[in-house]
Amino acid sequence: MVNFLKESIQLSNFLILFFLVLGITTYKYGLKKIRLFWIIFTLLFLLSSTHFLPAYLISKYEAKTPICHPKHLNLKETYYLHVLGAGYSLDPNLPANSQLELTTLGRLTEAIRIANQLPNYKIITSAYSKFGLESQASVAKRAAILLGIPSQNIEMLTTPSNTAEEVQAFVSKFGTNKKVIVVSDALHLPRALMLYKKAGITAMGAPTNFQIKKDPNYYRGLTFPSYHSLSLMNSYLREQLKYWKDSW
Numbered sequence: 001m002v003n004f005l006k007e008s009i010q011l012s013n014f015l016i017l018f019f020l021v022l023g024i025t026t027y028k029y030g031l032k033k034i035r036l037f038w039i040i041f042t043l044l045f046l047l048s049s050t051h052f053l054p055a056y057l058i059s060k061y062e063a064k065t066p067i068c069h070p071k072h073l074n075l076k077e078t079y080y081l082h083v084l085g086a087g088y089s090l091d092p093n094l095p096a097n098s099q100l101e102l103t104t105l106g107r108l109t110e111a112i113r114i115a116n117q118l119p120n121y122k123i124i125t126s127a128y129s130k131f132g133l134e135s136q137a138s139v140a141k142r143a144a145i146l147l148g149i150p151s152q153n154i155e156m157l158t159t160p161s162n163t164a165e166e167v168q169a170f171v172s173k174f175g176t177n178k179k180v181i182v183v184s185d186a187l188h189l190p191r192a193l194m195l196y197k198k199a200g201i202t203a204m205g206a207p208t209n210f211q212i213k214k215d216p217n218y219y220r221g222l223t224f225p226s227y228h229s230l231s232l233m234n235s236y237l238r239e240q241l242k243y244w245k246d247s248w
Contacts (some may be wrong), residue, residue, distance in 0.1 A: 009241070011234040015045060049225035049231075054232035059212040061236065062186035064191070067108075068206035070117035077179045078120040081111040081206070084166055084184040084192060085127025085136045096142035103185065103209055108140055110208035111183045112147055124148055124174075126157035126166045163188070164246055167195045176200040185209040187235060191243045198247075209236065 018041055025034050047053050061207040073079065087101035097105060108125075115121045123144055127136035145151055157173065160166040170180070176199070182192050186207035196203040211232060223229065 010237070011048060011237055012230055015041075015048070019042075032050045046225065049227075049230045049233075051219070051223040051226070051229045051232075052221065054229050054236060055212050057236050058187060058232055059214070061190065061239075062207065062210055063214060065186060065189040065205035065207045068114055068181060068204060069118070070114055073118070075119055075178075078122065079114075079118055079181050080122045080124055080170075080178045081181045081183055082117060082124045082126065082166070082170055082203075083107050083111045083140060084163060084182065084188070084227045085125075085140070085160070086185070087126075088139050095245055096146055096200065099139050100136075100143055104136070104140060105143070106209040107185070108143060108147075110206055111181075112144065112149060114181065114183075114206055115149060115153070121153060121222055123154045124157060124170065126153060126160050126169060128159050128161050129159075130173050164195055167170075167192070167199050171199045171201070180204065181206050184207065187211060187239055191239065192244055194243065195246055 022034065022037055022041055026038075028205050083104075084107060086103035086107060088099050088104060089101070092098055097108075100108065111123050115123055125137040125140035125144065127140075130133045135156070135158040137158045141151070141154045141156055144154055157166060157169040157174075160169045174207070178201070180196065180201055180203040182189065182196060183206040184192050186209065189205040189207050193203055193205050
């Protein structure tokens with residue numbers, strides 16, 4: 001029930017509710033009395049569902065964490081690459097890398113890219129199993145081995161169910177004196193790094209799974225309203241709410 005309520009906190013649901021309330025109120029009191037609220041609703045809808053503002057906000061937020069370049073690191077140190085979990089499916093007919101959600105696989109791939117340029121490293125996979133089956137951490141470990149990482153270079157955190165728990169599990173197992181590189185979505189990393197700092201570790205970030213990629217044909221202007229733009233704005237607002245909650 002709690003998860004259902006959390007997932008119901010969506011910008012689209014808010015706009016639908018706002019629209020229904022306005023419709024009922026208009027029917028009861030007439031358009032003239034609540035015309036201002038219709039203007040507010042229209043502006044909110046257009047700002048949220050056209051590309052410019054959502055893309056601008058996400059692009060600025062994703063740029064907060066620089067790309068991780070191993071050549072700038074102290075190669076005498078051992079780095080712990082913490083790959084945060086983001087979903088998987090235990091289909092026995094698929095290899096481990098295909099059992100991972102694309103978001104999780106993107107994070108693991110980025111960790112492997114960095115690990116291949118480091119002489120000393122540990123890849124830390126994490127996240128639990130909601131149904132008491134093989135954990136996401138275990139599936140990610142199997143995938144990393146398939147992709148060329150030696151098993152002795154991989155550690156698992158099999159109990160966390162969210163980012164805050166992943167950070168706490170890392171600190172409990174490895175302490176606060178390790179060199180940590182947190183691998184996650186660019187949109188998610190500011191919150192993950194903040195949680196690490198609260199736990200006593202000034203970690204580095206390795207952003208991946210960028211939602212805004214500015215190729216030479218990238219269009220920066222206005223567009224027609226679209227579900228994609230609304231989803232971008234929803235992702236941004238939800239991440240801001242989670243950052244605010246976790247920063248308490």
